[in-house]
Amino acid sequence: MNKTYDVVVVGAGVIGTSCAYHLVKKGFTVALVEKDDVAKGTSSHCDGVALITDKMPGVDAALGYASINRFKELKEELSYDFELHQRGSLYLCETDEEMEAASKYAKDLAAEGYKVYAMTPEEMLEKEPFLAKDLKGGVFSEECLGINPFKLCFAYVNEVKGKGLDVYAQTEVTGIKLNDKNEVEGVETTKGVITTKRVVNACGVWAPEVGKMVGLDIPIIPRKGVILVSSATFPICKQKVHEFGYMVSKFGLDVKRPEELEKYGVSFTIEPSAGNNVLVGSSRNFAGYGTHAEIEVINTIAKRACRFFPILKEINCVRSYAGVRPFVEEHLPLITQVDEVPGYYIAAGHEGDGISMSPVTGQLISELIAGEETCRDVAPFSFNRYKKEA
Numbered sequence: 001m002n003k004t005y006d007v008v009v010v011g012a013g014v015i016g017t018s019c020a021y022h023l024v025k026k027g028f029t030v031a032l033v034e035k036d037d038v039a040k041g042t043s044s045h046c047d048g049v050a051l052i053t054d055k056m057p058g059v060d061a062a063l064g065y066a067s068i069n070r071f072k073e074l075k076e077e078l079s080y081d082f083e084l085h086q087r088g089s090l091y092l093c094e095t096d097e098e099m100e101a102a103s104k105y106a107k108d109l110a111a112e113g114y115k116v117y118a119m120t121p122e123e124m125l126e127k128e129p130f131l132a133k134d135l136k137g138g139v140f141s142e143e144c145l146g147i148n149p150f151k152l153c154f155a156y157v158n159e160v161k162g163k164g165l166d167v168y169a170q171t172e173v174t175g176i177k178l179n180d181k182n183e184v185e186g187v188e189t190t191k192g193v194i195t196t197k198r199v200v201n202a203c204g205v206w207a208p209e210v211g212k213m214v215g216l217d218i219p220i221i222p223r224k225g226v227i228l229v230s231s232a233t234f235p236i237c238k239q240k241v242h243e244f245g246y247m248v249s250k251f252g253l254d255v256k257r258p259e260e261l262e263k264y265g266v267s268f269t270i271e272p273s274a275g276n277n278v279l280v281g282s283s284r285n286f287a288g289y290g291t292h293a294e295i296e297v298i299n300t301i302a303k304r305a306c307r308f309f310p311i312l313k314e315i316n317c318v319r320s321y322a323g324v325r326p327f328v329e330e331h332l333p334l335i336t337q338v339d340e341v342p343g344y345y346i347a348a349g350h351e352g353d354g355i356s357m358s359p360v361t362g363q364l365i366s367e368l369i370a371g372e373e374t375c376r377d378v379a380p381f382s383f384n385r386y387k388k389e390a
């Protein structure tokens with residue numbers, strides 16, 4: 001390989017494919033370089049929802065909401081069907097303490113203009129008749145999209161492949177070439193060198209490795225999650241349903257949870273899929289890069305699921321899988337140029353929100369590279385947040 005491109009995007013997960021799509025739309029030639037294949041990393045070992053109600057009020061929710069709106073445009077823009085469905089999202093509360101925290105959370109989001117409100121157990125049962133009948137209440141939002149994440153990656157790629165985008169699968173990036181001003185000059189791969197002045201590191205949990213290639217310390221660590229898949233079934237749930245404990249384990253909120261759940265950060269989630277299977281989750285723990293779904297975690301998730309949807313005792317689990325979320329301490333992704341290395345960009349660290357935030361991430365990276373005014377303030381997503389005060 002001895003090629004030249006305007007931009008090289010490293011990593012063909014949902015973030016890299018969205019960046020590639022948005023960059024080609026701006027007129028750039030792009031090489032998308034992937035050590036395995038499109039959507040073989042975390043982006044195919046996850047659920048597929050885009051929500052506001054799993055974000056923190058403020059910048060996090062605003063980025064989520066902007067992406068929800070962008071998804072509605074992408075449904076028209078992309079010819080490949082990625083199974084976008086508008087559904088609701090419902091949180092369940094088991095205790096008064098949870099209900100109090102959930103009501104405050106709903107109020108804070110509503111104060112920012114999102115349609116989120118608390119619900120009584122009776123209202124919840126109207127929405128989801130198979131729910132357990134002893135719950136304290138919950139929080140509902142209409143703003144939730146269901147997406148097939150695997151197909152979304154292919155939708156981004158297929159739209160522009162051969163029209164400015166070349167995909168190099170089974171091609172690992174092994175080094176980044178810099179000139180004597182520390183500017184990007186090229187990308188070294190297992191299949192040869194690509195000449196370029198701009199590279200986007202979209203490597204999810206592996207972003208730190210590609211950061212080291214230019215001397216950067218990118219503090220992303222893998223946070224594992226396990227999902228169970230049911231056999232095809234009659235409709236058990238109509239929307240994303242999760243216990244409020246999901247927010248507790250995602251953000252480390254100060255709400256007491258049973259020890260057997262805290263061990264692996266298990267909190268119940270369920271969502272319908274286009275194939276009439278339900279996806280049941282999930283867990284959150286720091287256990288390295290491995291994606292083995294442990295039987296103890298599977299059992300804990302299954303038990304928890306039957307507590308909230310007793311009907312699940314009658315349904316078979318046909319498989320399970322695990323993925324690793326690219327976690328950063330601040331719960332905000334990196335969508336950023338790197339001032340010390342001109343031409344080097346990072347789009348990574350989306351933890352449990354990469355599918356949902358992919359549209360605006362790709363858009364922002366394409367605007368940054370084009371030198372345009374960005375559609376939203378990128379300061380909160382900047383790599384500069386790790387700069388130490390002198």
Ligand SMILES: Cc1cc2nc3c(=O)[nH]c(=O)nc-3n(C[C@H](O)[C@H](O)[C@H](O)COP(=O)(O)OP(=O)(O)OC[C@H]3O[C@@H](n4cnc5c(N)ncnc54)[C@H](O)[C@@H]3O)c2cc1C
Pocket residue numbers: 010011012013014015016033034035036037039040041042043044045046047048049050171172173174202203204205206207210224225226227281282322323324325326347348349350351352353354355356357
């Ligand atoms: C259980 C679970 C449930 C989830 N549910 C949701 C959800 O409902 N909604 C949501 O928004 N998010 C969800 N997420 C999070 C979401 O899956 C991730 O945030 C997202 O997939 C990250 O995408 P990515 O493109 O950054 O990483 P990846 O998809 O991992 O892509 C990175 C790619 O980079 C490649 N790569 C790495 N190093 C190199 C190299 N040197 N050279 C070339 N290629 C390289 C890898 O092979 C990989 O394909 C969930 C995650 C899990 C684990």
